[in-house]
Amino acid sequence: VLNVLSNLKFNFADVLSDNLVNNQFCFEYVNWIKSSSLNTLVGIDEYKYAVFSQGTSEAFDKFYLKNSKRRFRCFRGEYLYHKLAWRDSYDWSYIEDAELAANDAVIISVPFADTGSKHLETDAILSKCTELGIPVLIDCAYYSISSNIQVDLTHPCITDVAFSLSKIFPVAHARIGVRLTRDDCDDLLFVYDKAEYTNRVSAALGLELIRTFPADYIVNKYKAIQETYCRHLDICPSNTVLFGIATRDNYPEYNRGCNTNRLGLHNFLNKDITILKGAINGSSE
Numbered sequence: 481v482l483n484v485l486s487n488l489k490f491n492f493a494d495v496l497s498d499n500l501v502n503n504q505f506c507f508e509y510v511n512w513i514k515s516s517s518l519n520t521l522v523g524i525d526e527y528k529y530a531v532f533s534q535g536t537s538e539a540f541d542k543f544y545l546k547n548s549k550r551r552f553r554c555f556r557g558e559y560l561y562h563k564l565a566w567r568d569s570y571d572w573s574y575i576e577d578a579e580l581a582a583n584d585a586v587i588i589s590v591p592f593a594d595t596g597s598k599h600l601e602t603d604a605i606l607s608k609c610t611e612l613g614i615p616v617l618i619d620c621a622y623y624s625i626s627s628n629i630q631v632d633l634t635h636p637c638i639t640d641v642a643f644s645l646s647k648i649f650p651v652a653h654a655r656i657g658v659r660l661t662r663d664d665c666d667d668l669l670f671v672y673d674k675a676e677y678t679n680r681v682s683a684a685l686g687l688e689l690i691r692t693f694p695a696d697y698i699v700n701k702y703k704a705i706q707e708t709y710c711r712h713l714d715i716c717p718s719n720t721v722l723f724g725i726a727t728r729d730n731y732p733e734y735n736r737g738c739n740t741n742r743l744g745l746h747n748f749l750n751k752d753i754t755i756l757k758g759a760i761n762g763s764s765e
Contacts, residue, residue: 481649481650481689481693482650484688484689484692484693485650485651485685488685488688489688490684490688492681495680495681495684496680496681498680498684499676499680501680501683501684501687502532502673502676502678502679502680502683503673504683504687505532505656505658505683505684505686505687505690506530506531506532506658506683507530508687508690508691509530509643509658509686509690510524510530510658510660512690512695513620513623513624513643513695515694515695516624516695516696517696518626518627518628518629518696518699519623519624519626519627519628519629519630519631520629520630520631521623521631521633522630522631522632522633522634523632523633523634524633524641524660526633526634526662527633527641527660527661527662528662529660529661529662529663529664529670530658530659530660531658531659531661531669531670531672531673532657532658532669532672532673532678532679532682532683533642533644533657533658533659533669534655534657534679534682535644535646535652535655535656535657536619536620536621536642536643536644536646536657537561537655537657538655538657538659538669539617539640539642539657539659539669540561540562540565540587540617540619540642541565542640542659542667542668542669543585543587543615543617543639543640544565544566544570545667545668546615546665546667547585547615548570549583550571550583550584550585550615551570551571551572551573551581551583551584551585552566552570552571552572552573552584552585552586552587553572553573553574553575553580553584553585553586553587554572554574554575554586554587554588555574555575555576555588555592555594555599555601555738556574556575556576556594556736556737556738557592557593557594557595557736557737557738558587558588558589558592558593558594559589559593559619559621562587575601575605580605580608580609580612580614581612582612582613582614584609584612584614585614585615585616585617586605586609586614586615586616586617586637587616587617587619588602588605588606588616588617588618588619589618589619589620589621589622590602590618590619590620590623590629590631591622591623591626591629591718591719591720593619593622593736594736594737594738594740594742595718595723595725595738595740595742596622596626596718596719596720596722596723596725596742597626597629597718597719597720597725598629598630598631598719603632606632606635606637606638607635609635609637610635610636610637613637614637615637615639615640616635616637616638616639616640617638617639617640617641617642618631618633618638618640618641618642619642620641620642620643621642621643621644621646621647622647622720622722623643624643624647624648624695624696624698624699625647625648625698625699625720625721625722626699626718626719626720626721627696627699627703627719627721628719629719639661639662639665640659640660640661641659641660641661642657642658642659642660643657643658643659643660644656644657644658645657645686645689645690647722648698649689649693649698651685651686651689654681654682654685654686655679655682656682656683656685656686698721699721702721702749702750703721705749706721706722706724706745706749709724709745709748709749710724713726713731713743714730715730715731715743718742721749722744722745722746722749723742723743723744723745724742724743724745725740725741725742725743726740726741726742726743727740727741728740728741731743
């Protein structure tokens with residue numbers, strides 16, 4: 481991936497004048513994620529509108545604005561960005577702390593941020609949200625670095641589905657993402673898109689990457705070494721290849737508020753297992 485980034489084929493002047501590159505990226509990205517043989521997005525074709533987003537974060541911000549008069553809800557252990565965004569300006573509560581109500585708005589990551597696997601309550605919560613008419617955003621930031629994940633997007637409550645390349649490739653600072661919706665709600669992401677006022681350089685970079693690497697590239701490359709590390713650490717491999725999951729009493733320093741502890745392996749996946757052993761044992765190696 482670093483070799484591709486060091487030898488980009490596009491010309492910046494050409495990209496900046498290309499008013500089609502963002503739509504082309506969104507179109508190819510949707511086909512790219514659908515091509516995965518490791519995961520399944522049930523009902524993704526219901527989402528006819530794909531617009532460029534500065535990572536998943538911009539899609540979150542627009543969801544907050546669209547639902548600003550509602551009470552926001554998420555599970556404990558969810559992506560910290562939401563809590564930080566809600567703490568001063570919005571009403572919010574963890575899903576575990578109060579019953580869902582009709583005036584709520586829910587965000588769920590699939591795979592779930594705390595475990596890299598699907599949260600056990602996901603489908604039940606989505607059914608409840610449909611019953612109560614609660615809008616839901618599904619955060620799929622980890623989708624393309626995971627395996628054995630099925631996301632049922634047919635629940636009528638789901639209004640937004642967000643994706644990003646930030647966790648897949650070393651391009652987090654390029655802010656490359658896509659948001660899917662069933663309808664054109666004419667919010668600011670749609671306004672940017674219609675005015676052609678989007679980040680063309682990031683879209684062109686995203687195109688280079690998804691045209692070069694298959695959707696399951698990272699998982700296929702690193703799954704075996706993830707499993708090796710997890711055996712050595714006596715923890716369970718997450719569905720997301722970057723993580724290993726420990727019991728509540730094992731590695732408690734990595735607890736994020738739930739019943740298991742998430743260990744990030746991303747700094748070690750491209751290194752020999754002896755490097756990890758040295759880090760765990762306090763060695764200078």
